[in-house]
Amino acid sequence: MFGIELKNVGKRFGANEVLRDIDLSIPKGSFTAIVGKSGCGKSTLLRVIAGLEEVTSGSLAYTGAEAKKSNIRIMFQDDRLLPWKNILKNIAIGGVNKVDAEIALEKVGLRDKKGDWPDELSGGQKQRVALARALASSPDVLLFDEPLGALDALTRMDMQHLMEGLWQEQHFTSILVTHDVSEAVYLADRVIVLDEGGVKLDQEIDLGRPRERDDKFTSYEKKILDQIVGG
Amino acid sequence: MQSICLHIFVDLIETECGDEIQKLIKKFIHTKGAERVKKDKWYNNQLFPWLLPIVVVLLWQVLGDRGLIKSTMLPTPLEVVEAGKNLFQTGELQKHVYISTERAIIGFFIGGTIGFLLGLFNGTVLFLEKLIDTSIQMIRTIPHLALIPLVILWFGIGESAKIFLVAVGVMFPIYINTFNGIKNVDYKLIEMGKVYGMSKWQLFTNIILPGAMPNILVGIRYALGVTWISLIVAETIGADAGIGYLATTAREFMQMDIVVLTIVLYAILGKLSDFIAKVCEQRLLKWNPAYRKN
Ligand SMILES: Nc1ncnc2c1ncn2[C@@H]1O[C@H](COP(=O)(O)OP(=O)(O)OP(=O)(O)O)[C@@H](O)[C@H]1O
Ligand SMILES: [Mg+2]
Numbered sequence: 001m002f003g004i005e006l007k008n009v010g011k012r013f014g015a016n017e018v019l020r021d022i023d024l025s026i027p028k029g030s031f032t033a034i035v036g037k038s039g040c041g042k043s044t045l046l047r048v049i050a051g052l053e054e055v056t057s058g059s060l061a062y063t064g065a066e067a068k069k070s071n072i073r074i075m076f077q078d079d080r081l082l083p084w085k086n087i088l089k090n091i092a093i094g095g096v097n098k099v100d101a102e103i104a105l106e107k108v109g110l111r112d113k114k115g116d117w118p119d120e121l122s123g124g125q126k127q128r129v130a131l132a133r134a135l136a137s138s139p140d141v142l143l144f145d146e147p148l149g150a151l152d153a154l155t156r157m158d159m160q161h162l163m164e165g166l167w168q169e170q171h172f173t174s175i176l177v178t179h180d181v182s183e184a185v186y187l188a189d190r191v192i193v194l195d196e197g198g199v200k201l202d203q204e205i206d207l208g209r210p211r212e213r214d215d216k217f218t219s220y221e222k223k224i225l226d227q228i229v230g231g
Numbered sequence: 232m233q234s235i236c237l238h239i240f241v242d243l244i245e246t247e248c249g250d251e252i253q254k255l256i257k258k259f260i261h262t263k264g265a266e267r268v269k270k271d272k273w274y275n276n277q278l279f280p281w282l283l284p285i286v287v288v289l290l291w292q293v294l295g296d297r298g299l300i301k302s303t304m305l306p307t308p309l310e311v312v313e314a315g316k317n318l319f320q321t322g323e324l325q326k327h328v329y330i331s332t333e334r335a336i337i338g339f340f341i342g343g344t345i346g347f348l349l350g351l352f353n354g355t356v357l358f359l360e361k362l363i364d365t366s367i368q369m370i371r372t373i374p375h376l377a378l379i380p381l382v383i384l385w386f387g388i389g390e391s392a393k394i395f396l397v398a399v400g401v402m403f404p405i406y407i408n409t410f411n412g413i414k415n416v417d418y419k420l421i422e423m424g425k426v427y428g429m430s431k432w433q434l435f436t437n438i439i440l441p442g443a444m445p446n447i448l449v450g451i452r453y454a455l456g457v458t459w460i461s462l463i464v465a466e467t468i469g470a471d472a473g474i475g476y477l478a479t480t481a482r483e484f485m486q487m488d489i490v491v492l493t494i495v496l497y498a499i500l501g502k503l504s505d506f507i508a509k510v511c512e513q514r515l516l517k518w519n520p521a522y523r524k525n
Contacts (some may be wrong), residue, residue, distance in 0.1 A: 094427040130385065
């Protein structure tokens with residue numbers, strides 16, 4: 001496991017300044033959520049952290065003994081499964097062997113689907129496969145870019161339980177981008193509100209697990225939502 | 232129609248594919264069972280589509296027998312079959328078919344390989360694309376059969392002339408389709424592969440090549456058509472063996488039955504190569520639901 005340090009990070013695409021002055025220290029093993037309006041730079045921030053985009057100013061560092069970029073995995077909003085590989089082979093990519101792939105598939109409860117083609121699965125099942133693929137290589141850091149955005153409410157809740165359970169078991173450093181504030185409060189220890197490329201709110205979530213949607217939960221939700229919507 | 236397709240497909244699957252696929256297909260057919268029964272109209276019989284060609288051939292035979300079609304204009308089907316039998320017995324038929332097929336295969340292989348490699352490198356290396364692609368696109372607009380006079384001057388009428396012509400004809404469709412196929416591979420999948428620790432080679436074999444495969448196969452099927460057309464023309468213009476040679480000499484001696492026979496031979500060979508390409512398509516693209524259901 002390792003953490004992530006962002007110092008004064010800025011990112012621009014041509015004249016478009018997408019991220020500005022981001023100072024963030026993400027400890028190893030923590031669960032952070034990033035919320036914000038569409039287009040505020042959430043995905044870009046995640047891609048910067050994953051090393052898919054270069055920063056234009058400031059610096060990005062991975063903190064920890066054996067920190068390296070190749071131990072970061074992203075789970076994307078779309079499943080990005082390879083249509084020409086069956087489920088098991090989709091997980092056993094990039095040096096993951098079949099045994100580990102099968103274990104990961106077991107964890108997301110889809111072992112009996114291992115020989116199917118991706119297009120034979122439902123949207124929720126595909127995202128579970130994508131999660132299994134992300135887990136199979138035992139990543140140190142797992143970045144989620146709205147992985148549940150396209151799922152229905154019930155499936156989302158299932159997936160949230162699953163993600164929480166797996167994180168508690170393996171304690172990879174997690175960063176979750178979501179537009180669902182309730183999801184952010186449910187899963188994360190810390191919620192960051194991004195607005196026009198800058199950090200607007202950095203909120204610790206001090207609730208026990210498993211989380212109940214009680215008064216305290218709702219007050220966190222309200223506070224964060226106000227920051228996103230309001231001025 | 233659907234039931235015929237399914238029948239043929241099941242047979243094909245049973246002989247061609249592994250266990251997993253068989254199970255899968257059976258599952259699919261099972262779920263569609265109810266629909267199938269409902270659609271089992273009398274014209275869904277497997278043989279029905281063959282009715283029209285059979286009637287036409289019979290009519291042709293009868294009209295020929297009655298002398299309504301002159302044998303010197305168009306020999307009857309039986310006469311054509313007879314001509315084929317005679318040529319087969321002397322061994323001529325096999326010899327010419329063999330030579331033509333050999334030319335087709337060698338030409339296709341050379342042209343296909345060059346086209347594929349060019350498509351591959353131009354599709355993956357931007358520098359090469361900028362350097363080469365425009366030139367190829369320019370040359371490609373020349374109909375390759377227009378090269379015949381030049382080819383004869385260069386190579387005479389020997390084997391190399393024919394193989395060259397086939398290779399040139401085959402190269403471009405394979406190139407264009409391979410190139411486009413690679414260019415159009417979903418960039419998101421490649422990005423995923425990079426994040427998931429794939430090496431360049433793994434990216435190529437796991438994502439780029441299979442992603443481009445549907446296009447490449449379209450190119451191959453098109454190129455197979457081009458192969459036979461190039462060969463027919465090249466062999467008719469100058470050859471000392473091959474189906475085209477058979478046709479030309481038969482024409483000189485007014486052997487109409489052999490002339491018609493050669494046309495039938497080309498048709499059979501063309502159909503056969505298309506069938507092989509189709510089987511390849513079904514095997515290589517079995518992940519694609521469109522190919523699984525047909
Ligand atoms: N590769 C790129 N080239 C140019 N501009 C880009 C690129 N990627 C993102 N942008 C711009 O950066 C801004 C932020 O995009 P980003 O995808 O990070 O938003 P987001 O917060 O993830 O939005 P959403 O919630 O809709 O996914 C947008 O204005 C977008 O146009
Ligand atoms: Mg986004």
